[in-house]
Amino acid sequence: MKEKAFPHGGNLRALAAEAGRDPSEILDASASINPLGPPPWLRDVLSAAVADLVHYPDPDCTALLEAASARYGAPASHFVAGNGTSQLLFALPRCTGLARAVIPSPAYTDYAVACHKSGMDVRRLPGSEFDGFAPQLDRIEAVLRSPSLVVIASPANPTGVVTDATAIIELAGRHPQSLFLVDEAFADFVPGFTSLAGEDRPHNVAVLLSLTKSFAIPGLRLGLLAASPDLADWVRRTLAPWSVGTLPQAVGLRALADRTFLEDTRAALPGLRQRLAEGLAGLGLTVFPSQANFLLARLSLSGPNAPEVCRRLLTEHGVALRDCTNFSGLSDRYLRLAVRPEAETDRILDALAAVLAACPMPASRPRPKTPALMVQGTTSSAGKSVLTAGLCRLLARAGYKVAPFKSQNMSLNSGVTADGLEMGRAQIVQARACRLAPDARMNPILLKPTSDLGSQVIVLGKPVGTMRVADYIAYKPTAFAAAREAYDALAGQADVMVLEGAGSPAEVNLKAHDIVNMAMARHAGASVLLAADIDRGGAYAGLLGTMECLPEAERALVAGYVLNRFRGDATLLAPANDYLAQRTGQGVLAVVPFLSDLGLPDEDSVTFKDGQSLPDTPPADPTLLDIAVIDLPHLSNATDCDALAVEPDTRLRRVREAGKLGRPDAVLLPGSKNTLADLAWLQDSGLAAALTTLAAAGTTEIVGICAGLQMLGETVADPLGLESDRGHTAGLGLLPLTTRLAAEKTLTATDAVHTPSKLPLHGYEIHHGITIIQGDAAALDIIAARADGQPLAYARKDAPIWGAYLHGLFDADAFRRQFLNTLRQRRGQEPITRLTPYDIDPALDRLADVLEERLGLATVRRLLGL
Template sequence: MADHRIAIRTCGGYPGLDQSYFRVAVRPQEDNRALVSALEQVLAQARTTDPDRRNKNNSRNSRRPARVRSIMFVGTGSDVGKSVLVAALCRVLLQEGIRVAPFKAQNMSLNSYVTRDGGEMGRAQVVQAQACRLDPDVRMNPVLLKPSSDVGSQVIVHGRPVGNMRVAEYVRYKERAWQEVCRAYDELAADFDVLVLEGAGSPGEVNLKSHDIVNMRMARYAESPVLLAGDIDRGGVYASFVGHMEVMEEWERQLVAGFLVNRFRGDSSLLAAAHDYLLKRTGKPVLGVLPYIRDLGLPQEDSVSFKAGLFDKPKPDQEHVTLALIDLPHISNFTDVEPLLAEPDVDLRIIRRAEDLGYPDAVILPGSKNVINDITYLEESGLAARLRKLAARNCEIVGICGGFQMLGREIGDPLGLEGEPGSVCQGLGLLDMRTELAPEKTLTRRQGTHAPSGTPVHGYEIHHGVTRGRGEPILVFDDDTTCGLAADRVWGSYLHGIFDSDPFRRWFIDRLRREKGLEPLQGPGATYDLEPALDRLAEVFRAHVDLDEIFRLLDL
């Protein structure tokens, strides 16, 4: 101000920014020249008076640290196994004694998680963090998109929602999101020896490349070698590899270090001719052929595998209970029921049509990103009528988060978060309660007790709704707050992950067994623990991937 008559206004009051950011107004050309000249003089003076400044630029405390070792997995499309491959390498590096963390710049998924500090991030990066034995950190997934319709999503940056955006609006917002992505990456890089990055979808989607913030642009920013993975179980994997190299620009091709063939069933030596062709055509080697792994035991990233029938399992060959999970159009956090798949006496059926519902021992209504749309779907499909009839027959009906809201009498949307502003949607009417969608999103971790059973429960809440009703709460948390309601055999709560608790899950199943005349399960039930699955995954990765080349790419 004294030397150049320029005032600096910091952005500490802006969401997502701090005092290290400042505003530059668009001024006439002579003003801009004065600003540039002033900056040149100030920075030159700083270099002169602080000889250690250039060294600080390479320290772990600088905003843009020296290049951290990194490697990136991109894919020939969605659901080719990128998330699992990242988790596998993370666990391998952890086993080697390396401080490693995962990173995905932008994730589109309705499976999300709440961190200890109340931030929201993609569930896949949570699993990858577990592979590193780290607490999940929103810096690992700085941008999360939660689709609320075919053309729009809720946009979450650094764990907090910044608004609902249609596609064109988000494309305009992306450059701002990119700055947040770079900031998150730099901060995370300062804390670890290696970052394992994951792309999204495919880097060959030419319609998206101009505003890419998650695939090759991210790899270039991180100075990261790239491995292109493809799912051979789908077919056409080698044509896809070649096609991706063809549509890439030269700088993108230079970043690609090789290919990974995923989900192969058979003798990998039979692929030698294809690999020779690929090397001759692209100049890039195949660095691994990973087998198809059945019953991996890890939560899925998004609904692609779920919709494709991943949860469809044969009936148990012993006495069991039958649970029906309603597949909602906007289903979210369907991983809530994954622990039930591990139980030997549970037949979990995925229901998409009213005529397939039948007479299960219990029905689970899962979370939803658009409750109003999904309750309309239940009514129009006939599923709502069937659920009311089952409730009248004393069938147990459970609602989790959005499913819990659907069990009430009505859902109000005064601000138009999911429908028309001021709209009111009728619920199933199975619980005496009303929900109003609120602008502030509840994001919190929970731990407490399931009151009817006395068993411990834990999990997290992610919801816009505020629910009020009559009845005794079913969950009592350690901070003396409560959640959920029950009426006869109908109950629900906002707690995602309630079935992760082994004691509660076993109580829930054994109660259903007793009600159908069966004795409780003899012997221990399942233990929901991802550690054995992650170690098994690392073992498979070590056996089928050229680790020496991976370590060379990482300068290890």
């Protein structure tokens, strides 16, 4: 019977058997042990302890724990000794009483195994190679809504990244009901490392300490746990008697007193590690910075994968490396290599060069297209943007360098990149899913409707003009050339691409000049997932009809279907799925459930306007804050209120009619792509008069964002006809400001400070307007400004009326809570001090979890040809 594969490195017997060699012939760099080997005193200590083998070992490890106390500066009662840190790791979760574990990944496999075996629900938080797998303590904090066991390795395995000890202590202090287990197994290799095993360790921090790695004695199995006395005692009682034998106790006692050997190790390691890193980089591998005695490296997609490389290295050269495929959050392209002495490093590099040279890319072969997968839909609002974001996060968690792309996006929800370029909000969310900074190449063409017939056209982040439909159709070849160039540049930096279509590929009136659906799929060589919103009805007819409208060449690009937003038992769909497969030749690959309260920003204002995201009635609970958002006809950047919606004491509602405005705690006047037309609508609808009445009462806070700020002023002028031909319109007259729309568009990511509260703000500006104080300047306060002194926000001194040019200002947790507490105090309620984090990462991970379950990473990789 075939043996079950051992999920760790260092199984020398199995490695030798697979290689068909004697164990002495194997160079084992799969286990990360001190490259200097064991200390010179090891044999003497073992020999001296042999005489004691006729007696049972000390079950309390008394001398060993006293030595640990002297080494780390905590009482002996804080320490537990075990048969390696693995024994302690598997014992600890059962002693915590916690039902949930949070594990940043990639991480050592047994963290999750130990928690699962204790009945815990495990939440993994995958990192990204784009930030060097740096620890994301803010992401951990965002998911600590219930007491949890948080496992943090420092240095992390397999990345070698160190987490700041002070930051861990501060996080633990903010979450006293959670337990933070810090694995310092490789800490002895890091110069100047600050251990958390000392006496000043918080009560809810426990530390795993390994002696076998740093002293190169893994065969002796010896580890320590530092914890609060109560937890240490509980773990100690959980272990079997005599867990640590006589020889390990003797060696551990000597090792804990030996600082010189560790100093020599730390002095030698950087040079050996650098030699290995440079050699790997010279072979074309991506090498990640490490402070430990190992390196994580990624193989190119154009060559063999890690399992194949490891197999050939072992069988052909007797060299064992660690294939990282079974690390959560890494793909089959990653290797972990132990730092070894120079001669062994040279042997590793020579063997690796030989294996990679045996599988070269022929010099005559052009660079292959980057593997690509595209999500198209049978209709608009089929969930393409959300599915694309979920696929991006799923692939990023698997260790792929993935980037999103949508060649053309029509949306009034946009944002600004760090370099001042405008792009669709959906692609900003998808970039976040990939753990990338937003890049205008991800959405090279953005259309922002200004009327029913015309749109502002933005190419690679900059406006090129406002065009009517016929003008834009004539411009499309130029736009598509820019989109293809942007895609090629972006794809050249990625392992895989995930593209999003627009509307439907079956719009027969648009197919002749399509630049976003099948034309883009052909350019990218992408497999297409066709999605339908089954919650709206007609999904099967939509899928079948779409396929019937496609020519054969485009039908061949469709790899399968996704039924999105399903409520109920998916097995009941089997007959319809069979019918669809028989009629079209393609099957349903996934049924994605309806995910209520997902918490991702909308691509455009469709869900806002049809009531999916906000109700139009006041909250039933009178204790909740009532915030009314004015539903302007040309509303833009509705996502500015998303962060407010996460607050437990707040309910938002949209208002279109003056009769439904009532007396809310606050009114939000959002952005607009046709400010003058929307001002006229406010007057005609009676909402302008209703807002003026509320302003006079002084009990409702009136807030304008961007165009909303402009509307609060005395006048808005558009002399160049940038948004309409109205020229000039009176504002609401609630702030002594005038605005003129100018040709130059302000596009900038901005940091500022809210002057009254001294709280930081961060957001972005997207506007043509130049706003100045006109009239009684003494009636206004400038409550935020750019670094250059240019005002960003104004407030009335005598009334709760203010406005700002800063989109996204409510995303700042502390400022948002301060704003809401002001509303609470106005109605006589106590302020809330606890902050509710606004973070979309948990939603992206939840989405990826669902896609991993319903579609499967294996299916996604197959569709990508990986």
